[in-house]
Amino acid sequence: MTTIPSMIPSPQQTKNSIDMRPIYIPNYIPNPYYVRIFDTTLRDGEQSPGAAMTPQEKLDIARQLAKLGVDVIEAGFPCSSQDEFKAVKMIAEEVGNDVGDDGYVPVIVGIARCNQKDIETAWEAVKHAMRPKISTFIATSPIHMEHKLGKSKEEVLEIACKMVKFARNLGCHDIQFVPEDATRSERDFLYQILGEVIKAGVTTVAIPDTVGITMPWEYGRLIADIKANTPGIENVVLSTHCHNDLGLAVANTIEGVRVGARQLEVTINGIGERAGNASLEEIVMALKCKRYDQFDGLYTGINTQQILKTSKMVEKYTGMYLQPHKALVGANAFVHESGIHQDGWLKHKATYEIILPESIGIRRSKGDGYVLGKLSGRAALRKRLEELGFQLKDDEINRVFFNFKALGDKKKRVTDEDLRTLVSNEVTHIEPIWKLGDLQEPIKLVEYSVTTIKNGIDGIVTTYVVICRENSNYESTSTLSQENVHPTFSGTAAGTDVVVSSVEAYIAALNKLLGSKE
């Protein structure tokens, strides 16, 4: 097996290279503060129901993962289909040989069950990478061994060791062993099988909470126990692999790293089987935010500026759309709604923000960061009106605020266009009447959206239309405005017929446009 190199860094070396990615040695990380990020978006993430990707899509994501700087890319399960083999091979050949100026190139992993065919196929797929790796797994819990495998502990132990040696004999010198369902396995058997596969030549062992059942302190204890009781564990890198069935994948992972795991298996956006895996972005940012405060200086090699871009790409390619309140990368993660929060945030961002959104690649423009609705206060309203070019006096603000609150009670979000209307109402009377004769100039369709029809054909379709005048003479709508504004007008409608609904929405928008004309 690979032996530990004698080049353990001196404290001084460690201190100097604290922010650098150490050289890659399969079974040993030269810097004790460095945490390897093992991304399995393309393997466990792709196991999300309905998330299968084409080989080209997988290659695109692998390229982006390399830009993000993950240490290890688990590219797929080569034996599962011909296209999957092709995808892993392409990733190994292209991304697995694209060496950066600093010597960085990701390890490319193919997963394999503990059998010759899987392992051979995985090796054929990954072997052209500069740093090829096979991850092989077999279940070690009583329930899995009895009901799924129909095998005894002795048989499982024998198969595992035999297959690790088989992989080494193929020429693969970087091998991970995964005792599936480890968190429900008998401790003594776990120590035994891990000790044996370490002797047989593995470089890393990953401890999966396959069904996502452990509490953070339990998982931390398991990792600590494995470190304390497994013969030879000091000769390999120990990895976490947590599932999110009870919403604890991230917490379990960071408990693992606290007690000595130095490789974390994660996915972008936390996608994966059932409720998914530990989310890369949450773990990386937790480590970054609390590096010295809570993690004794631990760090990763991730370029956090690439997080948002990677998240968006994975969301698009897998169709696994994120909920608005997904931490860090959800649409609402950096948006403030209530008046109290908005007021605080406008005075000093850190009152309600612990992370600069820019640090994960989010670019905010004017007006981003808060939305206006019934819970918003005067401070946010005034700020937004100023951003829209309206300089109002206090009594004007008060009148607009009263109508703004009334409008907020009626609709979820008060838009910029609504605000312009409210302000205009203070100086003019708008009568939104349908007057076709006035419609001489061309109307431009700015935006059009249709919601998904659910529950079959009897469902309701909602359409949303935004229009403006082509004619730029109408660029300024308000006498109160200090700068040119491009007036846009929206309408929505709902019904069972998409065409009728679209026309209704269009007419609603048109009425607003015509009403604002004078």
Added chain:
Amino acid sequence: MTTIPSMIPSPQQTKNSIDMRPIYIPNYIPNPYYVRIFDTTLRDGEQSPGAAMTPQEKLDIARQLAKLGVDVIEAGFPCSSQDEFKAVKMIAEEVGNDVGDDGYVPVIVGIARCNQKDIETAWEAVKHAMRPKISTFIATSPIHMEHKLGKSKEEVLEIACKMVKFARNLGCHDIQFVPEDATRSERDFLYQILGEVIKAGVTTVAIPDTVGITMPWEYGRLIADIKANTPGIENVVLSTHCHNDLGLAVANTIEGVRVGARQLEVTINGIGERAGNASLEEIVMALKCKRYDQFDGLYTGINTQQILKTSKMVEKYTGMYLQPHKALVGANAFVHESGIHQDGWLKHKATYEIILPESIGIRRSKGDGYVLGKLSGRAALRKRLEELGFQLKDDEINRVFFNFKALGDKKKRVTDEDLRTLVSNEVTHIEPIWKLGDLQEPIKLVEYSVTTIKNGIDGIVTTYVVICRENSNYESTSTLSQENVHPTFSGTAAGTDVVVSSVEAYIAALNKLLGSKE
């Protein structure tokens, strides 16, 4: 202030009533194993950007929360708008007086800043409930006191005590105090202000991790420290309130309960400001799954059978749609994709499932629980074909499996209709040619969906059409089928024009239908 009753239960009483909800005493829980669930979906949850609801919607949700059995409903922020006041008042009057056979009726809370107007308005809104409560908050962290409030510690301390007494003088005897941004507050000041408001008469204190920055062990330590150092803390119930900015709200909350918090502030689906709050369903099910194993017998009064229904209602009313991999209530939470998982799950559900989906109100029918795609294996294919009525021999299965894998490489999800086509291919030759002359019988549109157009009018719209023949003579398509099947045919298309895309999808489906006719 409310004094602790002398009726501390004997161990025997405790044992006998272990699964019952203890009687409600504001500042004391008679059963030491009972954990109060304080739901703030209608307050902090509604603060999700864009999630504002009408009073009627809030009332509907409050009724459902009572069915779910939450101990406390935080109904809103009465001072924030007229409709909000109305909503809280309606909930107090109706849900707050609807007493169950077992004496259960939820506490109704209105939130208020530490000022007279907020507190008076909150009291007016909640006072008609059988168990009215005011929760009042003021920031205690240096950054919030300096930048948001512009007040000194001494001023904040004085305001807090004065306003608690003010609320008591209005007639409110159940008052919660919340030191906003507690996790960034100075410990000594926190002990001091909590001690003083306890003396002033509060019944519960909630410790918010307002910006979601703490690690689980840190939050647990904070709760333990407050218990150990705050004068009079034994006279009130201590509550958690965690945010999810780093994906740790659930973990932080369960660390809090482990060290002695006995009220947990949560929201349905984990919605709330920014990345949301701790999710009720995840916490309740974690406590339930690990009650004796990890939580020394702690339990809640939640009727878990109502979880799914409540989740769906909140999703619909707030428009905060869940990602497929949301734990427990996401579309994929109990669905298995990979062949290995499907094989294990089909042999024995507990190999990959730790919670019966039925326990949270999910009803599964045949074929639910797994989807077929490129990662699926032979076992799941065979099972699904049997469920569809196809009894195939091993060599037939093998041939279908080969084509199934090829198809899986091309599309994300292999549907039942795809399977029927694959099976038919084994006995007939289907030529999917557009032959208009054959289209004599009527075609019925079964399903039609359109994806949202994103990024303005230049975006792509994807349409999906499912059709079948009206004529029931064609009910059985396959000679291999052992039961009648209603053949349906799907088509999809994408383009910038919704009408063109729809027609293309329809033609694609029609070609499939015609091809299968012989």
